[in-house]
Amino acid sequence: xxxxxxxxxxxxxxxxxFFSGALGTxxxxxxxxxxxxxxxxxxxxxxxxxxxxxxxxxxxxxxTEAFEYAGTAxxxxxxxxxxxxxxxxxxxxxxxxxxxxxxxxxxASLPLFLxxxxxxxxxxxRARRYRATRTLFRGVRFGMRGSAWGYAGRAILWDLAxxxxxxxxxxxRVAALERYKMRNTHFGTLEGDFTGRGGELFRRxxxxxxxxxxxxxxxxxxxxxxxxxxxxxxxxxAALSLAGIALVLLNIxxxxxxxxxxxxxxxxxxxFGGVALQSDLPxxxxxxxxxxxxxCALAWVLAGAAVVAAIVVGAPGLxxxxxxxxxxxxxxxxxxLAAIGYVAFLVGFGVIFRVFFERGLWQRSVNxxxxxxxxxxxxxxxxxxxxxxLGEGLADALDVGGF
Numbered sequence: 209x210x211x212x213x214x215x216x217x218x219x220x221x222x223x224x225x226f227f228s229g230a231l232g233t234x235x236x237x238x239x240x241x242x243x244x245x246x247x248x249x250x251x252x253x254x255x256x257x258x259x260x261x262x263x264x265x266x267x268x269x270x271x272t273e274a275f276e277y278a279g280t281a282x283x284x285x286x287x288x289x290x291x292x293x294x295x296x297x298x299x300x301x302x303x304x305x306x307x308x309x310x311x312x313x314x315x316a317s318l319p320l321f322l323x324x325x326x327x328x329x330x331x332x333x334r335a336r337r338y339r340a341t342r343t344l345f346r347g348v349r350f351g352m353r354g355s356a357w358g359y360a361g362r363a364i365l366w367d368l369a370x371x372x373x374x375x376x377x378x379x380x381r382v383a384a385l386e387r388y389k390m391r392n393t394h395f396g397t398l399e400g401d402f403t404g405r406g407g408e409l410f411r412r413x414x415x416x417x418x419x420x421x422x423x424x425x426x427x428x429x430x431x432x433x434x435x436x437x438x439x440x441x442x443x444x445x446a447a448l449s450l451a452g453i454a455l456v457l458l459n460i461x462x463x464x465x466x467x468x469x470x471x472x473x474x475x476x477x478x479x480f481g482g483v484a485l486q487s488d489l490p491x492x493x494x495x496x497x498x499x500x501x502x503x504c505a506l507a508w509v510l511a512g513a514a515v516v517a518a519i520v521v522g523a524p525g526l527x528x529x530x531x532x533x534x535x536x537x538x539x540x541x542x543x544x545l546a547a548i549g550y551v552a553f554l555v556g557f558g559v560i561f562r563v564f565f566e567r568g569l570w571q572r573s574v575n576x577x578x579x580x581x582x583x584x585x586x587x588x589x590x591x592x593x594x595x596x597x598l599g600e601g602l603a604d605a606l607d608v609g610g611f
Contacts, residue, residue, distance in 0.1 A: 229266075238562055260562070265277035270345075304322045349396070351393070384406070409470070413469055467490065555593040
């Protein structure tokens with residue numbers, strides 16, 4: 209349920225954060241914006257993203273005070289166009305290299321992947337800087353310093369360490385990268401910090417990871433024995449297969465738990481001077497959201513299938529049109545109708561994703577936070593901040609940005 213009244217702040221200078229936005233308002237904005245993506249060939253997404261951010265920021269409150277998003281769609285559009293000017297030559301050079309040396313074309317994709325991977329790390333930092341500089345609280349902007357290339361280098365090294373350690377280094381990667389980002393973030397004259405340590409996250413994740421390993425091993429054994437018994441062709445084999453499928457679903461459930469544990473760790477160690485965040489997000493906080501998203505997506509698929517079936521059944525001459533193909537004049541409006549239906553189908557999936565994985569995760573995370581040391585905000589002085597939308601444009605073009 210959406211919260212509409214502010215929890216009172218206590219005398220010690222602490223208050224709960226909460227999200228006050230109405231689901232109906234958000235859903236209506238998404239549906240209208242998503243439909244406008246079709247005639248604008250997707251370019252309306254910069255305006256939609258801006259409207260979504262303003263809604264989320266304006267309804268995120270500490271006590272009675274709300275955040276403000278000051279970014280514009282024009283900035284996002286310009287950043288995207290600049291990003292295209294950077295990325296298009298990269299793709300063109302790759303295509304020319306493939307034509308020049310067809311025998312090496314399979315290996316040529318590796319340098320392209322590495323270039324895009326490095327750019328993605330760079331873009332994610334620059335995008336975060338842009339969002340920080342467009343976020344205000346009490347009329348004071350957040351800001352970010354630091355080197356995006358320096359962050360990219362650290363992220364790459366930590367990713368290599370995570371791969372070669374078979375995932376063991378992941379908690380330390382999270383802590384190190386969050387520390388670099390927060391120590392280069394400030395709110396006016398208040399400097400940011402991140403106090404979390406990799407060992408703490410490792411201890412929190414370990415029971416869930418061990419459960420996933422045990423479930424994976426048990427599932428592999430069950431599927432192996434099921435195959436020997438004939439799989440679903442025999443009663444015992446079918447029972448073992450169903451048990452194996454249950455263990456696979458258990459692993460998916462564990463992934464949802466890992467997401468919540470990591471989110472709580474990131475939120476609980478954010479500091480701005482004497483201001484501290486503490487999250488009480490439970491491990492199962494995201495499970496319901498994921499299940500609802502899956503059920504809504506399934507319902508949308510079934511609705512689409514029902515519409516197609518109704519058209520086929522209700523149009524007796526449809527098979528004749530399809531048999532005639534492009535030779536039939538009736539094929540043109542049919543093709544146009546199918547194209548519109550397909551796009552509308554994809555737009556529906558986009559709405560479902562944003563409702564549950566943007567607004568839903570945002571709301572659950574925000575509502576779990578307690579902010580202490582609010583008295584320190586009374587001494588904050590605004591400072592000059594800079595940040596362009598290039599990182600946002602690259603993140604959008606590479607599909608690595610947030611919202």
